[in-house]
Amino acid sequence: MDAENRLILNCGGVRHETYKTTLKKIPATRLSRLTEALGNYDPVLNEYFFDRHPGVFAQILNYYRTGKLHYPTDVCGPLFEEELEYWGLDANQVEPCCWMTYTQVRSGHYTSIQQSFVPNKIRGLRAFPNALFPLAIIPFFKKSIFPELG
Amino acid sequence: MDAENRLILNCGGVRHETYKTTLKKIPATRLSRLTEALGNYDPVLNEYFFDRHPGVFAQILNYYRTGKLHYPTDVCGPLFEEELEYWGLDANQVEPCCWMTYTQVRSGHYTSIQQSFVPNKIRGLRAFPNALFPLAIIPFFKKSIFPELG
Amino acid sequence: MDAENRLILNCGGVRHETYKTTLKKIPATRLSRLTEALGNYDPVLNEYFFDRHPGVFAQILNYYRTGKLHYPTDVCGPLFEEELEYWGLDANQVEPCCWMTYTQVRSGHYTSIQQSFVPNKIRGLRAFPNALFPLAIIPFFKKSIFPELG
C-alpha cells in the first residue's frame, strides 16, 4: 500500500522521495499539481526532474512534511527565497524562529526596516525569534565564563 | 559477516546505511525497534522508508554512531527538535557545545530564560558552551587586528 | 526531448544532473566547455567525473541555473573560492547578500580592509549586504525582549 503512494522527485540529480498525499498538503503550488502529463516526468524511471538546487529542496519538502516553513541556514536568505518562488510557496509563512533569515529583496534594497523585516502573517505577534535568543542570553552567562574579568 | 549486519534506511529518498547493532545503542527509540513487519519496510529493496528530512537524518544517525547528540547548524533548533521528537529521541541529551542551538519551544514562547535554556541533564554543570567561545575571545585579539585603532 | 538535453556530473561520487543548455549560460568556464572527448567522460555511465567536493558543487551549479552567485554558508569563504577557481568562475560576481562571506586571501593576509572586502563589480553600489541586516536590527527589538532590563 505504501509503495503505490510514493513519488520520486529528481531534483538536480538527487532523488528525493515522499508520499503523493504529502504533496497535497499545500495546495495550489507546483508540487501539489504534479501530473504524469508534464514534460519533466520520466515514465521509465518513474520520476519527475527539476533543474534546481538539490540540497535546498530538502527544506522545501520538509515544509510539506511538517506543515512548517523553516529557512535553511547553509544558504543565504535570498537564494532560498528564489527557490520558494520557483516552487510557488509563500515566504510570508516562515516560522518565527527563522525570521532573522527572512529578507525582502524584491526592490533590491530595503525601503523600510520595520516593514520589510516582519512577515505579514506575524505582524503584531508577541513571540520573539529564537535566532536572537543566543545573543540576548550572553550577558547572563558573562560572569560565569570570565569571573576574573567580571 | 559485515554485510548481514547492515541495514538501509531510505530517509526522504536518500539511502543511509548503518549496522543493526548501531541502532540498538539508544534503546526504546523508533530506530532501535525496527522490524521487517513494519509497513514502511520494503522486502524487494530491503530497506525502510521514512518520509522525513534526509539531511537532518545524518545528524540523527550520528547520535547512534557516536553516542553524542550534536545539533546541526544548517537548520534552526526547532526544526531539529521536531525531528528528534519524531525519532523518539530526548533533546535534553544535547552536548554542551550545542547548548546555544537548543531551544524549548513547547509552549510557543519562553516562560523563563534561565530555566528554558539549560537542558535538564546539565544543570549545575560548570562547562561552558563552545559556541559562545568565539564571541568571548574577540577582545583578546582586537589589538592585534587593528593596532592603528587600538 | 527533455532527456536528450540532460547531463550527469558525478562530483566526488554524488550525481548531479542538469540541462546541457544550463551549462552554456556562463561561457568560457570549465562546465560550459565539456565535451565527450575529455578523459573524465565515462561513455558507459554517460557521465563526467570530477574529484571535487560534492556538496559545494550544488552551489556552483545553482549559479548556472539562476545566474546568481551565492556563497554557501556551510563551508568557509576560502574553501568555496578555491572551488570557484577550479571551475573557472569569477568570485567577483558574488551577490550583495553574500559579501560578508567573500574574502580575498590570495596573498595570505589582508592588505587593505576597504579594498579587499568589496568585489570589483559592486564598488560604489549603495545596496547593503543582507547578512549584516540581522545585526543592525537588534537594537530595535531590544526593548521588547527584556523590558525589565530596558
Next chain:
Amino acid sequence: MDAENRLILNCGGVRHETYKTTLKKIPATRLSRLTEALGNYDPVLNEYFFDRHPGVFAQILNYYRTGKLHYPTDVCGPLFEEELEYWGLDANQVEPCCWMTYTQVRSGHYTSIQQSFVPNKIRGLRAFPNALFPLAIIPFFKKSIFPELG
C-alpha cells in the same frame, strides 16, 4: 585509465568517489592505508563501507583533494574533531580561516583560553582568522547603512 584509479567509499550509505592517488596524499591515515583485505571492503559492489557521518565526510575527503583542512560550519567543532580522530587526521592542521571553529575539548573544559584556541602549527603567526573579519568590519559600514542614525 581514469576508471581504474577510482575508488568508492560508502560512508553511512552515501557513495563518495575519488582517485586512489588522492588518498595517498596524506600518509599514515586510515584512508591512505586502505586495502581490499579489510573487513569493510565489499568485492561485489567494489566499495569500502564506513559507519560514519556521510555529510561531514565530504569535508574529510576535501582535505585529501586540496591539501587544506577546512572545518565545515554546518556541524559544531567537537563533532568534526571526533570525525578527524576516527579518520586519523590531525586537527592542528586546520587552516587559519577556520580557527574560530577549532576547539580543544579533550579534557571536557577549557584550561587556558589563549593556549587552547590557537593550533600548535600556527602559534606566533600573524595572519588573522577570516571568520572574525565580518565582525571587525561592521563599524566601517555603519554610517552608510543608517545615515539617519549616525
